[in-house]
Structures are given as C-alpha cells and as structure tokens.
Amino acid sequence: xxxxxxxxxxxxxxxxxxxxxxxxxxxxxxxxxxxxxxxxxxxxxxxxxxxxxxxxxxxxxxxxxxxxxxxxxxxxxxxxxxxxxxxxxxxxxxxxxxxxxxxxxxxxxxxxxxxxxxxxxxxxxxxxxxxxxxxxxxxxxxxxxxxxxxxxxxxxxxxxxxxxxxxxxxxxxxxxxxxxxxxxxxxxxxxxxxxxxxxxxxxxxxxxxxxxxxxxxxxxxxxxxxxxxxxxxxxxxxxxxxxxxxxxxxxxxxxxxxxxxxxxxxxxxxxxxxxxxxxxxxxxxxxxxxx
Numbered sequence: 001x002x003x004x005x006x007x008x009x010x011x012x013x014x015x016x017x018x019x020x021x022x023x024x025x026x027x028x029x030x031x032x033x034x035x036x037x038x039x040x041x042x043x044x045x046x047x048x049x050x051x052x053x054x055x056x057x058x059x060x061x062x063x064x065x066x067x068x069x070x071x072x073x074x075x076x077x078x079x080x081x082x083x084x085x086x087x088x089x090x091x092x093x094x095x096x097x098x099x100x101x102x103x104x105x106x107x108x109x110x111x112x113x114x115x116x117x118x119x120x121x122x123x124x125x126x127x128x129x130x131x132x133x134x135x136x137x138x139x140x141x142x143x144x145x146x147x148x149x150x151x152x153x154x155x156x157x158x159x160x161x162x163x164x165x166x167x168x169x170x171x172x173x174x175x176x177x178x179x180x181x182x183x184x185x186x187x188x189x190x191x192x193x194x195x196x197x198x199x200x201x202x203x204x205x206x207x208x209x210x211x212x213x214x215x216x217x218x219x220x221x222x223x224x225x226x227x228x229x230x231x232x233x234x235x236x237x238x239x240x241x242x243x244x245x246x247x248x249x250x251x252x253x254x255x256x257x258x259x260x261x262x263x264x265x266x267x268x269x270x271x272x273x274x275x276x277x278x279x280x281x282x283x284x285x286x287x288x289x290x291x
Contacts, residue, residue, distance in 0.1 A: 055109070058181065103263045107144045110259070111137050112177050114146060121174040127167035128174070131155055135171070143184060144259040146175065149242065152250035160197070162211035168255075169219055175257075176223035184259040185231035188213045188220070191254045194238040194247035210235035216255050231260070 046059060114137050122129040135156070136147045148168065150156045156168050164172075181188060190213030192205040213233050221230060236256075243249035 037252065038155065053109075053182065055113075058183065102266070103261060104139070104266050107139045107259070107261070110178060110182055111139055111144055114144075114175050116175050117178050121171060125167075125170055127155075128170050131167050131171055141261075141265040143257055143261040144182075146257040147242075148255045149251050150253040156253070156255070157212060160203070160208065162208060162215055162217050164212070164219065169217075170217045172216055173223040176220045176225055178230070179257070179259065180224040180226060182259055184262060186220070186225065186229055187232040187234060187256075187258040187260055188217045188230060189234040189236050189256040189258070190214075191236045191240060191242070191252060191256065192218075192238050193249065193252040194241070205237040206235050211238050212255060216257070220257075 044058070049057060118128075118132060118137075120136050122132040131148065132150055132154065134149045136145075136149065138145055148156060148171065155165055157164055190209035190211070192209045194205075197203050197205070210233065213235060215231050217230055221227070222282075238247060238252065241247055241249070241252040242254060243251050246252075
C-alpha cells in the first residue's frame with residue numbers, strides 16, 4: 001500500500017503573487033500644466049484686446065510679430081528663428097490689426113498725441129515753446145499731415161540755408177517718438193518761397209527744399225523711426241505755397257511730414273453714395289376746369 005502511493009507522480013502547485021501595475025510617472029501632469037498655462041495666456045490676450053485702445057493693440061500685435069525679453073531687446077542670433085528677430089526687415093513690415101475702429105479714427109487719435117507731445121516739449125524747452133504756434137497738425141485725405149511753418153522769426157532755418165535750427169531739431173525729435181509707433185509710411189517734404197537765387201548761383205529752390213527735407217529725415221531716423229519707415233523725401237520748392245496770393249510770404253517756407261494712409265479716406269458724412277437715389281419730385285396735379 002505504501003509502495004503504490006510512492007509510485008504516483010507528485011504534483012507540486014506553486015502560486016505566484018501578482019504585483020501591482022507599474023507606475024506611469026507624472027509626465028501627464030507636466031503636459032496638462034503646459035496646456036492650462038497656454039489656455040490662461042490665450043484668455044489674458046483676448047481680455048487685453050477687449051480692454052485695450054488702438055495704440056496698445058498695435059503694441060501687442062508688434063510684440064507677437066517680434067517677441068523678445070524686453071521691448072528693445074534683441075536675439076543672440078537671427079538664425080534660430082527669423083520670426084523672432086528684431087531686424088528691420090521684420091519690424092518694418094506692416095502691422096496688421098484685426099480689430100479696430102478704422103484708420104480714420106486712429107489717425108485722429110495720433111494727431112491728438114502729436115499735439116500733446118508738442119505741448120509737453122514746449123513746457124520743457126523754451127526754444128520749442130516759441131515754435132508751438134507754428135506747428136499745424138491735421139488729418140486729410142492723404143493722411144496725417146504735420147507742417148512746421150516759418151513765420152519770419154528765423155526759428156526753422158536761416159534764409160537760403162538748409163541747416164536746421166536747434167529748436168526745430170528738438171521739435172522733430174519729440175514728434176518722432178509718436179511717428180515711430182505708427183504703421184504708416186512717412187513722407188518728408190521741403191518748401192520754399194518764390195525768392196530766386198542770384199544769377200549764376202549753383203543752388204536753386206529745388207535743391208534748397210530737398211536739402212532741408214533730407215536734414216529733417218536724418219533727425220527723424222536717428223530719433224526712433226524704423227529703418228525704411230520714411231518712404232519719400234520730396235522737394236516742392238515754391239510749387240505748393242501756403243499763401244498763394246503772396247509767393248514771398250514767410251509761411252511758404254516750411255517742412256511737411258505726412259503719415260500716408262494705408263486705406264482710402266472715408267467719404268464725407270454729407271456725401272451720398274453714387275448708387276443711392278434721392279427723392280423724386282413729381283409735378284402737381286392739374287386743377288380741374290372751372291365753370
């Protein structure tokens with residue numbers, strides 16, 4: 001009996017304890033945190049766009065077109081990413097504003113800022129204060145026009161000279177800060193009166209007006225305007241007098257700065273569209289015959 005039992009094969013059953021599944025780590029937490037941070041940044045930008053005025057919207061748009069650590073910072077190398085470069089070829093491109101109230105209202109706001117900049121400069125500098133009433137700022141069909149007019153006080157330049165007086169240089173430096181924030185191209189023009197040069201002189205009013213405009217261009221570009229923002233330097237000579245009835249008037253000697261429109265000027269409020277028909281007037285009905 002015992003020998004038969006010893007002849008049977010022995011079956012050994014071993015039970016293995018099953019361990020828990022391996023931990024996946026915290027990688028998903030990092031990805032989720034990045035997602036939440038990106039969504040928060042998006043909502044902050046959207047909120048800023050609803051609260052900001054046109055000037056701040058332009059600055060936000062310019063930042064995302066050329067991001068950096070600081071507003072005046074630069075990348076170590078431009079080969080890393082061209083979109084993140086602050087080189088002139090990137091910054092000088094047009095700044096596209098998706099939301100806004102139109103270029104007309106923006107230009108009117110810029111005109112007020114230029115007037116305010118002139119007023120501040122006049123308070124800080126007595127020489128610029130003498131020029132305050134010689135600066136004309138207006139928005140026209142061509143764009144935002146700034147004209148600095150000579151009223152015979154010899155505050156802009158000497159007669160027949162292209163050298164800019166210190167007061168005019170200081171004025172240009174102050175308005176350059178406002179012009180540099182605008183996406184518009186700038187045209188600088190020089191004007192003279194009709195006083196001719198002596199016979200045999202190698203200088204004419206055309207050369208004189210150009211040299212004055214070009215001197216103003218150099219001051220504006222060294223005071224903050226983006227490279228390439230000034231599109232034209234124009235010599236008008238005496239072809240566009242401010243006082244046509246008096247070609248020799250001092251006011252005809254002036255500098256003009258135009259921030260050219262990027263869109264067509266809106267029609268006047270009183271002007272009807274071409275396809276709109278006005279009221280039709282009909283003749284009165286004939287009176288019935290009497291008698």
